[in-house]
Each structure stands twice: as structure tokens, then as C-alpha cells.
Amino acid sequence: MSSRFRVSVAAIAVAAIALCACNREEHHSRAKPIGETIPTSQSPATIFPGNGTPPPLDPRAALYDNNANAIGQGQQLFSMMNCVGCHSHGGGGMGPALSDDEWRYGGRIDQIAASIADGRPNGMPSWRGKLTADQIWDLAAYVRSLSGLPSKDAVSSRSESMSAGTPSTLTPHGEIKNSDAAQQ
């Protein structure tokens, strides 16, 4: 057995192990019934009296967080469901910014999913019954990606916002016709 052969076997083995870990694009197009999967009103970082502990992360979060397919689907939904109208491409407007590092109701994926499903009192609509659990989780995964929380390899490198070219307003002015009844 030549050394070169041994090296390539080792390389293939390493690559195979790496591929095993590669579930960033795992698809899950079949949704589960509503009710089981949307976390209900996961509390943000609040106080749990009597030595209480915050609820643990929803186990289904692992299916969506850091999943390129979920983030991609969520990105499409973010535009289709008019999230862009309020939150822009993360910068905010009618709704709060999502691309900064402030989370009013928690930045964990299950907390975000709960915000989307149940709405929040200052105007965030409740999407439960309009979107399936699967779609809500996808959206939550995308929202997290807006502030760069998931790992880089799961996030599309293509920006959805407009290119920031130099404004071309400094071009010569065209003539604009004055309109005056007295002149005509």
C-alpha cells in the first residue's frame, strides 16, 4: 500500500465524516399538524420566581436553526407574507428592526416563532392559522439570520437589499416645462 494511497483513503474518510455532519440543507417539506410544533408564548428573558428556570429550547428548533433550506424558505415567506412592508429587509420601519441585536421578546428561535405565531401587543399580527407551523419555524430561522446569528455556511451570501451604488443625482438637469395658462 503506497503512502499516497493511504493519504487519499484518509482524505476520503475525513470528507465522508464531514459530509455526515452536513445537514445544513436537510429538507422537510411535509409539515406536521398545527398545535404540536409552534411554541406557545415562550417567555423572553424574564424572571421566573421561586428559583424557576427558563423553559429549555424547543427540541424542534434544531430542525430549523442553522438549516439553509429553512432559512431560504423563510426568506421567500418574509417577502410573500408582507413582513418586508413593516420590518424592511431587517432595518425596520412600521415594525422594529430585526437586524440589530435587540430582542424585545427574545432572540431564541422558539421565542421568535412564538412572536410570529401569537403576535405581540404593539402591532405584531398573529399568524397562527394563516401559516403552518413549518412555515413559522422557517420564518423564525430567517429572522435570526438577519442579525447574523446562524452559522455562515447556512446563510445565503446574496443580499436582498438594494445595491448601494453612488446616487446619480449629480447629472445635468433636464429642462422642465413651466405650465402657465397666461402664456398659452
Add this chain to the structure above:
Amino acid sequence: MSLRRPLNAALLPLLLSACSYQDYQSDFGKGAVQDSDFLTLFTIFLVVCAIMYVLVIGFLIAGILRRGRAVEANVVETGRHHQSHPAMRTTLIGWAVLIGIGLAGLAIASFFTDRSMAKAATNQKLSIKLTANQWWWDVQYNSADPSKTMRTANELHLPVGVPVRITLASNDVIHSFWVPSLAGKQDLIPGRENDITITPKRTGIFRGQCAEFCGVQHAHMALIVDVDSYADFIKWWDHQLQPAAAPTNPAALAGYKYVTTGPCSACHNIAGTPASGTVAPDLTHLASRRSIAAGALPMGEGGLYGWVEDPQSVKPGNHMPTIGLEPDQLHSVVAYLETLK
């Protein structure tokens, strides 16, 4: 064994011609002026190229047969044609002239076909916008009177004998418009508009197909083209403009409530109801169409049940989620959708 191969070879064209049964989806359908023009052009190309091919092969064979006599020269190419035999020179000049005539003929034929296409495009009487999505066709009929603008999906209705300009756009990836019986291919490219003009020559149903791989459900992206008489076409358009009728029976009424307030309404439009979504196929006259989900299933009660209950197993990866309807919800939703004639 020795017999089977030629037999297969003989059967193949027969099988292919079976595909063009009733010219439903055939390159030789001659369903539209443009298709016929292309076919004429194709025939001219075929004839010219065939003649040239036969000549080349003929000369080649003649050359091989005459090989023995030419041996004494033992020169294949000297570069001194002017010194060669006068008969050879005449033949070569004749050959060059023939090539020139053949190519010029092809160019002229191609030019005139192209002009007739361009003329048809300026002559358009009807304008349709066809937007491709993963994986369905959004069809918008434009009119000088904006209140006659109308949207449908996955089905194109055209009047016979009228030049129709179809503007082609895409909302996501590159798709390609191809109705073989009516016209050639044209791509639908995100960020730009293409167009294609069709003047149907005879009535009938034709099938089109996305001809550019566009994702996992590329195969389930069919477009049905229904060519009608002008009067029938206008009747159809007027019918499509009508809002959806309010359901009367209790099951359909329950379905109406679910569809227009539930998850369906976030994406689909049903004119005359609160459901006004624009990102999924318009359902106003769903039941009057011939297929479900761009040719994934035939229209009918069974198809609707199968599709509404679990679209992700019928067409995995498409944007319509499996909602997990309860049986009574499913019955009522299908009952309502069946009323959308």
C-alpha cells in the same frame, strides 16, 4: 437479435409520431401561423441541407472509388489549383457557387420568417402577460380598459386567427415557454421581459411545458393552451371576469368560510371574496380549469381531495404547505372549490 435492432429502429419514429396524436404537443402541429412559418423554414433547411449532404456523400463515394486512378499523383492537396486539371477547376468553382446559393437561400428564408414574426408582433390585437413561478404559470389578460384586466393560472386561452402577444416574465428563476404545436421556445428570465407572438390557426387543446430546468418540480409545470373561436374566447373572458358565486349548500359554505379567512387566503385570490392574495394561483374559476397545480393532477373531485389534503406528497417542494386539514374541513374545502366554476 439481428432482426430486432432494425425493427426497433423502424418502430421509433412510429412511437414518436404517436406523441403527436391529435397534435396535442407536437413540433409538427402547425397549430399557429408562427409554427407553420417555422415548419416551412425547417423544411427549406432540411431540403437544402439534404441536397448538400447527398452531394458531399456522393462526391466522397466517387472519390473513394476513383482513388486507384489518382494514386500516381499521390498528392492530396498541393495548393496549386490553378495548375490542376481544367475539369477539376470547373467542378470546384461550381461547388463554391452551389454553396453560396444554398447559404444565401437559407439566409433569405430565415430573414423572411423573422420579418413575418416581427410583423406579427407589431400587429398584436391581444396582450397577455405570462409570469412563470416555481412551479406554475400566472396568466394575466390585459385590456385597454383596465377594469377588464383578468388573471388566471396554468391555462392559456387564445382566439383563433388573432395575433396575440405574450409578454414573458419570471418571478424567481429562468423558465422557458414552449408550446410545441403553436410556437418555438422563449425563455422567461427574472429581471427582464421577453415576448412571443402567436397567431393560432385552428381551434383545439394544446399542451405546453416549461423547457428550462427550474427546480425539483420542473416536470410538473405544464401549461394547457385552449384555442377557441373568437366568440367563444370573448365569452370565456367575460365569464372569467365574473366574481366567484356565493356558495349555497352548507358544506360549501363552511368551506368558503375556511378558505377565505384561513391560511388559503394569505396566498390565493378569489374575486368577490375577502381572499385577495397574489402570490399563488388565482382560484376564482379554479373548477373551470382542466388541471390542478400546473398539470400535476387532473381537475375533479379526486384531484382536489388529493391536492388539498397533501400537496407536498403530490408535488414535493412546491410552495403550498400541507396544512393538516381535519376530514370535515377537507370535505367542505373541496365542496367549496368545486363551486368555483
Add this chain to the structure above:
Amino acid sequence: MRRVATALLGVGALVACASVTACNKSQQSQSSAPVITAPIVGGPHALPPAAAAPADDGNWTMPGKNYASTRFSALSQITPANVSKLALAFTFSTGTTKGFEAPPLVVNGTMYVITPFPNYLFALDLTKPGAPTKWEFKPKPAAASQGVACCDVVNRGAVYDNGKIFFNTLDGQTFAVDANSGQMVWHTQLGDIQKGETITMAPLVADGKVLVGDSGGEMGVRGWIAALDEGSGKVVWKAYNTGPDKDVLIGANFHPFYASDRGKDLGVKTWPPDAWKIGGATVWGWISYDPETKLIYYGTSNPGPWNPDQRPGDNKWSSGIFARNVDTGQAAWYYQSSPHDLFDHDDVNEIILADIPWGNGRRPVLLRPDRNGFFYVMDRRTGQVLSATPYGYINVYKGVDLKSGRIIPNPDKSPKPGRVTRDICPASPGAKDWNPAAFSPVTGLVYIPHINLCQDEGHMEANYISGTPYVGADVKMYAGPGGNRGVFTAWDPIHRRPVWEIKEDLPLWSPALVTAGNVVFYGTMDGWFKAVDARNGKLLWQFKAGSGIIGQPISYRGPDGRQYIAVICGVGGWAGAIVDANMDPHDPTGALGFANAVKDLPLKTTAGGILYVFTLPR
């Protein structure tokens, strides 16, 4: 005239060329020195009609000051000579931190302040030192209404009439509150936030009716204006701005000047089927009233969605002016300034009523610096456009055809599907947005606080889901030619030219006030409250407020007989949302693209809501 305009454009081009290098510099400076571009011409000039603008009693009872919307105070104690001595009289913190667009009102020794959401109403006693609170009224609007208010949760003002204060709340209610006791007299629910309807406009009380319109042109609502009985709050009439004629209250008395506005049910026929039901054309701006003809004048907002491909046709009756009979609501005429609006050029701007010299007599007109960048002079009896002159930089329109009344679009700037259209001037907020100009009968000039922004815009299919935005556009705004984002222009409506101009670094989002003492007041978004000379624009005095100013200054006579100037700071609105909504400036499309134009604003001011009242020392 043409030559003057060409010369002006030439100067503009020079400035534009020079500004490539001077851009950084101009970002730092607050504002430029005024550029005087033409003399004030003597002789007869425009005057407000006496019936709509009665003699000044020293009060300020409605945002526009009077039915003619002049925002002119006849008080003259404060003059260019003594304004530099102006000093604080008292201040008052409203406890809110949202965009403050409303003016305070003053009625016989009491000041009324209406705040943005949650729409507190305060009454301050001006007869006592420090103006203590007399009473406060909290209408408690639904918190969820904040989620459907397109461009900050503002309120544009209350109005006083007949012993009552009338105002609207963000969640679509109109309130009448007793001006003395602060007790609610009636309230009427008009808008439905589930459909995206909010109310941000200031009502107008005319002829015993409270006139109210809805907001939500970005939410797919159907615009309307309603008249409520002043005493009971009952709806007297309600006119939609889209749909069939019977809904729009178009009847036999409707006589639009231009042929394109005549026809049956144009509010349906100029839209794709059903699109008019979600087509915008709201009434979130200003209403003026001519008591002589009993006509109200108001503008309608943009059609929805912004993506024009989804609404082929003229989209009537959006982006235009209606004249209606105040008693019946029946339309008298209509003019559409932006048919098939491409750029969110609403038509809600203020309408100033004036009588201008015409031949041997005077002609009753309305003056309006429109969002599309043209200063319109129109006959207010017929709706005929007499002139339309650009008062800001425009490249998306080539002019207004006076024969057909139609604006001439520049085909180079018409949006193409899937493409980003670059360099659209003026941007969506127009050459001037909601913040009204003031008109001085002393100088005959209109004082226009406006903006100089251009934008890039791309469209995508807008999905309609009731109660969510219905826009379908990505927008990125930036400074227009010259690099200055705001301009303050003194405009001569007769000779149709600017008399002087001040270039401001930040967009101007505050309305203007002009007084008989020839002092003009306005505020900037970084919090400077400025007094300039009405005749030449010379800066006379300025004061730095705690937050950016987008509210309207007023002038009133106090119980002690002295002239006071009041203004409320509180940055916000569409332009200032980046500050008060704590947006992320890294996203150029934030706040429908405005965030990109004012990325530096969070460093220059913070949110607030404080009333400042100034007077001359004794």
C-alpha cells in the same frame, strides 16, 4: 420667464457640479446662507379670501390657522429687529417620544396639546405662571394600531370649535372633548385597524361638521372622508375615494374641468376588477374650506400598492384634489395631479385659498406646493389648472399639459418589472410632503419647507393580506442635486419663482409659520428652531430644542397681551422614524427607503416630546 427658469437651472447645475467635492462639507454645516434669487415685486399680490381667513383674534384654533390654511399670524410684536431677544417663557414635557407633528392650540388663555400615540390631550392654563396643567384626557387607543400605522404613530393636530376640542386617535376614533372640563362629549369609531385603517390627520370643523379621513394607503385600505355632526358625532355623510359613483358621492353637481375625469363610475373602471376595494386614496392630509361657496377642498393619497403594474389604469380618484359640498358631501370637481401614480406621489398636501390679481379683478384660486414638485395655481371654483411650475428638482415629469390637465411623465423613469429604476427625483415623499407651507398676505409669498431627495426604486408583487402592508416596492432614498436634503423656499405665486431659498442639510419635516411682523419660523430635524426674515431669508435667531422638530410652530396672543411663539419638538414621522423607532441604519430600505437618506440622524438627535414657548422679555 422661461429665461429666468433656464438661468436658475444653470445655477443649479453649477451648484450640483461643485457639490461633488463639497458634499462632505455640506453635511457638517447646518444650513446655507439664503440665496436671494428674485426681488419681491411690489403692487397687487395674492391675498387670502376674507371669509376663509377672518381677522386674527390672537387665538390659534385649528392647525391651518383658518379655513384658508394660511398659517399666518397677524400679531406683529415680534419683528426682525427684536426677534433675536426671544426668550423661553415656559416648557412642558408631554411624556411621549414619538414623532410630534401637531401644533398646540390656544383658545382664550388655554393651550391644548395633542400628542402622538397614545394621543394624550393636555390643557395648559396660560393665565398662571408656568402654565400648569388644567386637565388631561387619555383616549386609550388600541395598542395594536401602532402596527398598522405606515409612517410613525403621529397625530397632525386637534381642532377647537364651539367649546369643544376634536381630535382623532390612531386606532380610528374621533373624539369630542369639552374644552373647559376635559370631559368626553362623544366619540365615534370610524376606522378599522383590522383592515389597516388608522387616522392621523387633523380634523377640520366646518359648518357644524367634523371632517375626518382615514390613513393607510400603504395597507390596502379604501380611502374615505366622513363628516360627523359636531354636536352628536353621528356620521352625516361619508364619501369613498374609489369605487362606484354612489359611494364617491358623485352626482349631477359633479363638473370636473378636464374630460378625463368625466364619465360614469370611473372609480371602478380605471382599476383592475376589485383593485379599487383595496386601492388606497386615503385622506391623511389637510382640508381647506371656502365658506362662500360651501366647498371643502382636500387631496387624496397614493393608490395602493406602490407597485404600479398591479393597478393598470388612471386609478381614480387617487392622487388628486376633490372639491365637495360640505353639507351633502357631493363632489363639485376633481383634478388628478398624478394619474396612475408611479412614485407614491400622494396629493394630500395643504391647499391654500387665495385671491390673485387676474385681469382687472381677482380670481379665486388655490395654491399648492404639490408632492410631485409642481407649484399649482388652480381656479378653486372649477378645478382648472392655471399654472404648474416646478419648485424643486424634478426629472420624472416633463411638465403639466394645461390643455388636458395631465402631468407628462418622463418615459425614461417609468418603472420596469424586475429592474431597479435609478435616480427618481423627487423621491416618494415628493418635493414636499405633508408639512404645510405658510402664506403671508403681507409679502404675498408662500413659505415652503421642503425636501430635496431622490431615490432608487424596484418593484415586486405585493401580496394583499388585510391588516398587513400592501406596497410591493423596495426604495432607497438619498440627497438630490446639491447634496442638501432640505430646502426652505419663499415662493412668489404670481410671478411663479422663488424669491429666496435656504439650503438645509437635513430634510425639512416641520411646517412653517409666518407672522405680520415679517418673521418666518420653522424647525429642523436636528432640533434647531429658526426665525428668518420673511423678506430675504436672513437667519435672525435660533434655538436648539431637546429633540428634532417636525411639529408646527404657532403664534398667539397671551392673556397678558404679549405675542408668544410655541413649538413642540419630537423627532419622528416618516423622515425621523429611524430615530424614534430605533431602526437599523444599515438597511437602506428601512422606513420605505427613507432610512437611507437620514442615516446620520440618530447621531444628531434623540426622541422626545417637549413644548417650548417663547416670548420677548418685558
